[in-house]
Amino acid sequence: MAIKTKGNKSKIKQYNFSWRKIKDKVLLTNEFGHYIILKNEEFKSFIDGKLSNKSKTWEELQVRGFLNNYMDFGDLCQRWQKKNSFIYAGPGLHIFVVTLRCNHKCVYCQSGAVGKEKNNMDMSWDMAKKSVNMAFSSTNKNITIEFQGGEPLLNWDVVKKTIEYARNKEKSGDKKLFLAIVTNFSKMDKEKADYLLKNEVSICTSLDGPEKLHNKNRIFHEGNSYKITKKWIKYFKDKHDAQKNEKYRIFKPSALLTVSRSSLNSFKEIIDEYVDSGFESLFIRALSPIGYARAAWKTIGYNSAEFLDFYRKSLDYIISLNKKGVKIKEKGAELLLRKILKAEDPGFLDLRCPCGATIGQVAYNYNGELYTCDEGRMVGWEGDRFFKIGDIEKSEYKDIINSSISKGCAISSNLDNQPMCNRCAYKPWCGVCPVINYELQKTPWGNMISNYRCELYMGIFDYIFELLTKEKESEILKSWVEE
C-alpha cells in the first residue's frame, strides 16, 4: 500500500514509500529498491511524525531514501539505474524453437510440442541463419541463443550449423555470444555431448523429482526418461568437475523443475533428488496456465494457495538442509534476493518492468514466425497470433521492436500503469506478464486483484520477507547472493 505524498495534510507528507504488514512487523519499500522492516510501534511513530531524528531507525530511513527532504539523489539514482539496467540494453535472449517435434508427451507440456514423426515441424537451416542474423542485429552487447523445442536434438543438423554460424559471427563482431540448449537428453550421445561442450553450450534439462514422479510427469514410450536424464546430468557434471586446462569453459549442467499437482506432496523427495544429483540449486516454478497446460489444468494444475503451501514447505526444507551444511538454494528466491538485497538485475525476464517481451527477448518459431517471448509463441500455437511481432522472411529487426504488440506489451507491463501494482510494496522488484494476463483475463493489462500470477508472487515475496525477519534464516538467504 502506498502513502500519498501530494496534497496529504497529515505529517507524513514528506515521506515516500509503500508498505505491507509482514506478520507483526511492517515492511516499507521505495522506488529505489530499498526496504526496511519496522516494528509496529516504530512504524506508528514514523507515520505520526514522532520518530526521533536522532534514532538509529531515522538514520536508516534517511540513508535508504525514505525521507523526501534528506535524499541523496546521486546514490539513489545510481541504485535505480543498476536495478533497471535492462531498459538500456535491448533484447539479449533469443529463443530458437528449432523443432516442435518431441518424443516425450509431458502431462503439462506448455510448448505445443507434436509427435516426433510429424513433418514440416523443423526450422530450416536458411531460417535458422536468418534468425541468427536477426539476433545479432540486437542492440544488446550480450546475445544468448537458447535452443528449445520440442526436443531440439531432433533437428541436430540445424542446431550444429547454427552453433557454428553464430560462433563465427561472434568472432567477426563486437558481441559476446552465449549458447544454451534445453533438452530431455533422449537423443543425446557422446558425439553430440562433446560437440556441445567444445562449443561452450550450456546444458539445461528437466528433472521433476524421483523416478516415479519424473516418469509420471514426463511420459516417454521409448525408455525410462528419469534414468536417461540422470545419466546425462552425471556425464556433464563429471565433465564440469574434472575440467582443468581445456581450451573451452565447461558449464555446470542445470535442470528445471516443473511443479504439477502430482508434485505437491513430494517436496522433500524432489529436493533430495536434486541434492543427490549434485545440483546446488533448484528452481521451484509454478505451472503457467497457457497452451496445453491450460487445457489440462483440472488434472495437473492447482490454485495459488496450494502452490504457495508447497513453496513455503520446500523453502523451509531447503533452509533446514543449509543449516546442516548441505549446499542447496532455491533459484527463484535467489533471483528475488539479488534484486532486493543487491539491486541487481539477475536477467530474469518474467519479473521486469516493463516485461521482457521483445525488448528483452524474442522467440523464433520453427516456421519463421517471431513472437514477443516463448509464452507468446505458445499462445500462437493455440491459433491466436496476438503476440506475433513479425516473420523472419519479411521483417527487419526494427520492425519487430516497432510492432504495435511490442509497444503494447511494454506499456501494459509497466507497473506505473497498473492500479494495484503501482501501490504495491513489492513493485520495486516485481513484474507482470501480458501473456498470462491475456490467457487468463483476456487482456494483456490483466486485473491484479484477481490475478493468479499476482497471488503467487505476492505469496512468495511475503514469505521471503518473513524469513528475512528471522536471524538464522536471513543469514542463510543472504549467503545465497554473496557468492
Added chain:
Amino acid sequence: MEFKSKVSSKVYSLEALKLASYILENWNYSLKEKGPIVEISVKGNNPDIGYKELLNEALNQQCRIDLFKTNSKIANLITTKALLSALGEES
C-alpha cells in the same frame, strides 16, 4: 432484450463507460451523455447483468484513467527509454 438506466457522470465518466463497453463483448451498449447524466442502454441476453458488468468494468477503467493522470509521465519515460534502447536510438 433491452435494459435502460441512467448514472451520474461524476461517478461513472463517459470515457470510462466507453472503454468498459469496448471490453465487454457479450452485450451491445449505447451511451449518451446529457449534462451530469449518462443514459445507458444494454441489448443482449440478460441485459441487467450486462449493465452491472459495465459499471464494474467502468470503475476499473476509471481507476486506470486516474492513475494515468498522475503516472503517465514517468511510465512513458521508462517505456520509451526501453523501446529506444532496443532500437539503438538516443532518447
